[in-house]
Amino acid sequence: MAKTLDETRLLQFKKNLSNCVNVKSKVFYNKELILSYSPIKKKIGFITEGKANIVKTDKEGNTTIMRDLKENDIFSNLFFQETEDEIYIISNGETKVIFIDYYNIIKNCNQNCPFHNSIVLTLFDLLIEDNKQQNEKIELLSKRTVEDKILFFLKQRMNKNNIFKVTTSYKAIAEYLFVDRANLMRELKKMEEKGLIEKHEKTIKIKS
Amino acid sequence: MAKTLDETRLLQFKKNLSNCVNVKSKVFYNKELILSYSPIKKKIGFITEGKANIVKTDKEGNTTIMRDLKENDIFSNLFFQETEDEIYIISNGETKVIFIDYYNIIKNCNQNCPFHNSIVLTLFDLLIEDNKQQNEKIELLSKRTVEDKILFFLKQRMNKNNIFKVTTSYKAIAEYLFVDRANLMRELKKMEEKGLIEKHEKTIKIKS
DNA sequence: TAATTATTGTTGCATTTGCAACAATAATAA
DNA sequence: TTATTATTGTTGCAAATGCAACAATAATTA
Numbered sequence: 051m052a053k054t055l056d057e058t059r060l061l062q063f064k065k066n067l068s069n070c071v072n073v074k075s076k077v078f079y080n081k082e083l084i085l086s087y088s089p090i091k092k093k094i095g096f097i098t099e100g101k102a103n104i105v106k107t108d109k110e111g112n113t114t115i116m117r118d119l120k121e122n123d124i125f126s127n128l129f130f131q132e133t134e135d136e137i138y139i140i141s142n143g144e145t146k147v148i149f150i151d152y153y154n155i156i157k158n159c160n161q162n163c164p165f166h167n168s169i170v171l172t173l174f175d176l177l178i179e180d181n182k183q184q185n186e187k188i189e190l191l192s193k194r195t196v197e198d199k200i201l202f203f204l205k206q207r208m209n210k211n212n213i214f215k216v217t218t219s220y221k222a223i224a225e226y227l228f229v230d231r232a233n234l235m236r237e238l239k240k241m242e243e244k245g246l247i248e249k250h251e252k253t254i255k256i257k258s
Numbered sequence: 259m260a261k262t263l264d265e266t267r268l269l270q271f272k273k274n275l276s277n278c279v280n281v282k283s284k285v286f287y288n289k290e291l292i293l294s295y296s297p298i299k300k301k302i303g304f305i306t307e308g309k310a311n312i313v314k315t316d317k318e319g320n321t322t323i324m325r326d327l328k329e330n331d332i333f334s335n336l337f338f339q340e341t342e343d344e345i346y347i348i349s350n351g352e353t354k355v356i357f358i359d360y361y362n363i364i365k366n367c368n369q370n371c372p373f374h375n376s377i378v379l380t381l382f383d384l385l386i387e388d389n390k391q392q393n394e395k396i397e398l399l400s401k402r403t404v405e406d407k408i409l410f411f412l413k414q415r416m417n418k419n420n421i422f423k424v425t426t427s428y429k430a431i432a433e434y435l436f437v438d439r440a441n442l443m444r445e446l447k448k449m450e451e452k453g454l455i456e457k458h459e460k461t462i463k464i465k466s
Numbered sequence: 467t468a469a470t471t472a473t474t475g476t477t478g479c480a481t482t483t484g485c486a487a488c489a490a491t492a493a494t495a496a
Numbered sequence: 497t498t499a500t501t502a503t504t505g506t507t508g509c510a511a512a513t514g515c516a517a518c519a520a521t522a523a524t525t526a
Contacts (some may be wrong), residue, residue, distance in 0.1 A: 128389075473520100
């Protein structure tokens with residue numbers, strides 16, 4: 051089956067956006083605030099270049115990375131309910147984002163505009179893609195042990211040669227898995243002793 | 259701000275569905291299989307009555323409830339990537355579901371059909387709502403301790419009088435929180451001793 | 467280059483958690 | 497009604513996990 055969201059379609063999407071609704075494109079440098087929860091201005095963001103994180107800070111000040119976002123991912127403050135915790139989207143390196151106004155999508159366009167229909171359908175598929183990623187994260191977090199979490203994480207990201215390279219840091223991976231960094235290192239060592247993986251600094255070979 | 263998805267709109271949505279795309283409505287009794295992962299037939303389901311669960315079974319046979327679904331929620335096999343685990347949607351009591359064919363939504367309709375546009379926009383908002391619920395679940399699972407998970411869960415579901423009634427079972431709640439049931443009971447007792455809650459069988463009063 | 471800051475790798479220890487098991491009660495089916 | 501099955505409440509115990517702390521590198525900045 052053909053991939054739903056191929057390059058051609060995404061390129062068309064970006065073109066259509068500027069033809070139809072009011073969009074703003076913006077570049078963010080490392081660790082800049084891209085979007086925060088706001089009950090008034092409902093925006094959808096689309097990452098055209100770079101990476102970002104959905105970050106949550108609770109009232110004790112503990113910060114956790116809720117999601118990793120990359121090129122062609124969407125995000126929105128529409129996706130978050132009001133909560134005690136503060137939720138932000140933060141750039142991770144240089145990141146280029148297109149902002150789309152939610153009301154423009156839903157209302158403020160002639161419904162017969164062919165750009166508009168195409169945009170809504172692409173947004174629909176982008177949302178499905180995001181939904182899929184969230185389910186994967188929930189599946190990951192449903193794993194009972196840290197070892198199971200690590201294995202699930204590695205298998206999802208390894209290449210054809212069963213190799214995963216840590217391009218970020220072990221600290222970031224521990225945050226993503228919601229586990230203690232020291233424990234992550236310990237479990238990786240145990241897994242190596244068990245023969246499940248081979249680890250050489252930032253390169254891991256999965257052997258199961 | 260007005261609620262995006264009100265009753266009127268959802269009623270209209272159901273009417274439009276039958277006017278535009280091919281839909282099938284079906285009733286399921288308790289614990290029946292509503293949908294399973296299928297790489298061929300991509301369907302979107304919409305619950306008009308009752309409840310359902312997204313359930314995952316891993317290769318060791320451990321079963322976990324990934325999500326709770328209720329009236330007006332949508333689900334789809336589009337939301338799941340192929341994985342070692344098996345993922346199903348199972349009815350929880352008598353449940354009425356409308357099935358919508360994905361390709362009908364995306365392609366097989368005259369794009370100027372006013373029903374179609376309205377349907378896609380409602381599906382879009384339903385997807386956003388689902389996305390929001392998933393983020394809430396991720397936020398819940400990001401909590402470090404079982405106590406934090408319980409408190410977050412209770413505060414989200416308590417009524418104006420800070421009371422939460424267990425309508426399902428403690429077993430089901432433990433599954434939803436991905437924690438051991440015995441430990442859930444133990445933590446609830448500790449929380450009562452600390453004065454955080456008051457528990458009388460299936461009624462919990464949150465005091466913080 | 468030197469100084470500063472961040473990451474990695476490691477360990478001991480206390481705490482949390484899951485598992486197993488069981489009795490008591492409640493709910494359901496025969 | 498009685499038998500059967502499911503849920504609740506509880507505990508001991510072993511295992512998993514997080515926390516704190518530290519040295520050794522690596523990366524970044526002045």
